[in-house]
Amino acid sequence: MKIICIGRNYTDHIKELENEKPADPVVFLKPDTAILLKKQPFFIPDFSNDVHHEVEVLVKIAKVGKYIDKKFAHKYYNEISLGIDFTARDLQAKLKEKGLPWEKAKAFDGSAVIGNWMLKEEISDINNVSFTLEKNGNVVQTGNTSHMLWKIDELIEYVSKYFTLKIGDIIFTGTPAGVGRVIAEDKLGGFIENKQMFSITVK
Ligand code: ZN
Numbered sequence: 001m002k003i004i005c006i007g008r009n010y011t012d013h014i015k016e017l018e019n020e021k022p023a024d025p026v027v028f029l030k031p032d033t034a035i036l037l038k039k040q041p042f043f044i045p046d047f048s049n050d051v052h053h054e055v056e057v058l059v060k061i062a063k064v065g066k067y068i069d070k071k072f073a074h075k076y077y078n079e080i081s082l083g084i085d086f087t088a089r090d091l092q093a094k095l096k097e098k099g100l101p102w103e104k105a106k107a108f109d110g111s112a113v114i115g116n117w118m119l120k121e122e123i124s125d126i127n128n129v130s131f132t133l134e135k136n137g138n139v140v141q142t143g144n145t146s147h148m149l150w151k152i153d154e155l156i157e158y159v160s161k162y163f164t165l166k167i168g169d170i171i172f173t174g175t176p177a178g179v180g181r182v183i184a185e186d187k188l189g190g191f192i193e194n195k196q197m198f199s200i201t202v203k
Contacts, residue, residue, distance in 0.1 A: 001032055001166065001168040001169050001170070002029055002030075002031070002032070002163070002166075002169050002170075003029060003030040003031070003032070003034060003035075003112055003169070003170050003171075003172060004027065004029055004159050004163060004169065004170070004171045004172070005027070005028050005029065005030060005056075005085055005106070005171075005172040005174075006025050006026065006027060006150070006155055006159075006171065006172060006173050006174040007025070007026030007027070007028065007174060008021075008022055008025070008026050008149070008174065009025060009148050009149050009150055009155075009173060009174025009175075010143060010147050010148060010149065010174055010175065010176040010177065011147070011149065012147070012176060012177035013174070013175055013176055013177050013179065015177075016177050016178075016179065021149070024158070025149075025150050025155060025158055025159075025174075027158075027159060027162070028101075028102055028103070028106060028107075029103075029107065030085075030106065030107040030111060030112050030172075031107060033109055034107050034108065034109060034110065034111045034112040035110075035112045035114060036110045036111075036112060036113045036114070036200065040110075040200075041200065041201045041202065041203040042086065042110050042113065042182075042188075042200055042201070042202050042203065043110060043202075043203045044182065044183075044184065044202065044203070045088065045108055045109075045110075047088065047091060047104075048088035048089075048090055048091055048105075049090055050088065050089045050090040050181055051086055051087065051088050051089070051181065051182055052086070052087045052089045052179045052180060052181055052182070053084050053086065053133060053135070053140070053141070053179060053180060053182055053188060054084060054085040054086070054087055054175035054179050055082065055083075055084055055131065055132075055133035055141045055143070055175055055176075055190055056082070056083055056084070056085055056172045056173055056174055056175050057080060057081075057082060057129060057131060057143075057145055057152075057173045057192075058080060058081040058082060058083045058114060058115070058170055058171065058172055058173070059077045059079075059080055059152055059155075059156075059170070059171045059173065060077060060078070060079045060080070060081070060117060060168065060169075060170055061076055061077055061165045061166065061167060061168065061169040061170070061171070062076060062077050062078045062079070062167060063075065063076045063165075063167065064164065064165065064166055064167060065156075065160055065164070065165050066160055066161075066164045066165070067160060067161060068156050068157055068160040068165070069157060070153040070154050070156070070157040071153075073152070073153035073154075073156035073157055074126075074153060076156055076165065077120065077152075077156070078119060078120060079117040079118060079119055079120065080117070080118060080120055080123070080126070080129070080192075081114060081115040081116060081117045081118065081192075081197055082115045082131055082190040082191070082192050082197040082198065083112060083113045083114045083115055083170075083172060083190070083197075083198065084112075084113035084133075084188065084190070084198075084200075085106065085111065085112065085172050085175065086108075086110065086111040086112075086113070086182075087105060087106055087111070087179075088104070088105040088106075088108070089105070089181075091104055091105040092105035092106065112170075112172070113188075113190075113198055113200060114170065114198075115190055115197030115198035116197050116198065118192065118195070118197075123192075126145065126152055127145050127146055127148075127151055127152070128144065128145065128146045129144065129145040129192060129193070130142070130143070130144045130192075130193060131143050131144070131145075131190070131191060131192050131193075132190070132191045133178070133188060133189070133190050133191075134188070134189040134190075134191070135180075135182070135186055135187070135188055136186060136187055137187075140178050140180055141175070141176055141177070141178035141179065142176065142178065143175070143176030143177075144176075145173075147176065148173065148174065152171075152173060155171060155173060156171070159171065182202045183202065184202055184203055185201070185202065185203075186201070186202040187199070187200070187201050187202075188200050188201075188202065
């Protein structure tokens with residue numbers, strides 16, 4: 001399976017990082033080795049002093065497809081979740097400066113937190129899902145899928161032009177404002193509406 005990540009999909013996060021609003025979604029991949037195993041802590045890698053949390057809504061692909069029209073995209077997923085796209089911001093800044101790919105800063109082991117899955121039927125409107133990230137009991141990021149620049153079905157249409165989507169592939173749909181550094185012993189909890197989707201400790 002592969003993990004397809006979307007960058008800069010919320011205007012407030014674009015402002016935060018002083019990026020320009022892109023004409024197309026920013027897309028990058030993480031390998032399956034990036035998945036943080038269930039019940040394991042997240043270890044800050046030794047090549048970074050500035051690892052940030054990015055809380056994101058996740059979509060799990062349930063049907064093989066390529067060139068999927070956004071009108072039919074809803075047929076290609078049944079479950080959503082919440083996760084974290086851990087980012088070594090210091091390393092990413094260096095790579096960006098040189099115009100190099102982001103993988104070392106974004107796709108390292110443990111950088112993809114994947115929460116529990118919920119059926120999309122449990123949600124009344126996929127384009128109006130609110131979510132939060134708590135750090136040590138305080139809310140640090142809040143978002144709502146209604147604020148996405150590209151909605152989930154549009155993202156599926158876009159990424160499937162480039163990559164055949166296969167069963168089990170996961171799309172990270174981008175982070176809202178509030179990204180920030182994590183340090184050892186931080187406890188992170190992710191919620192969709194009021195339902196806890198994951199809980200992890202930083203080491
Ligand atoms: Zn992200």
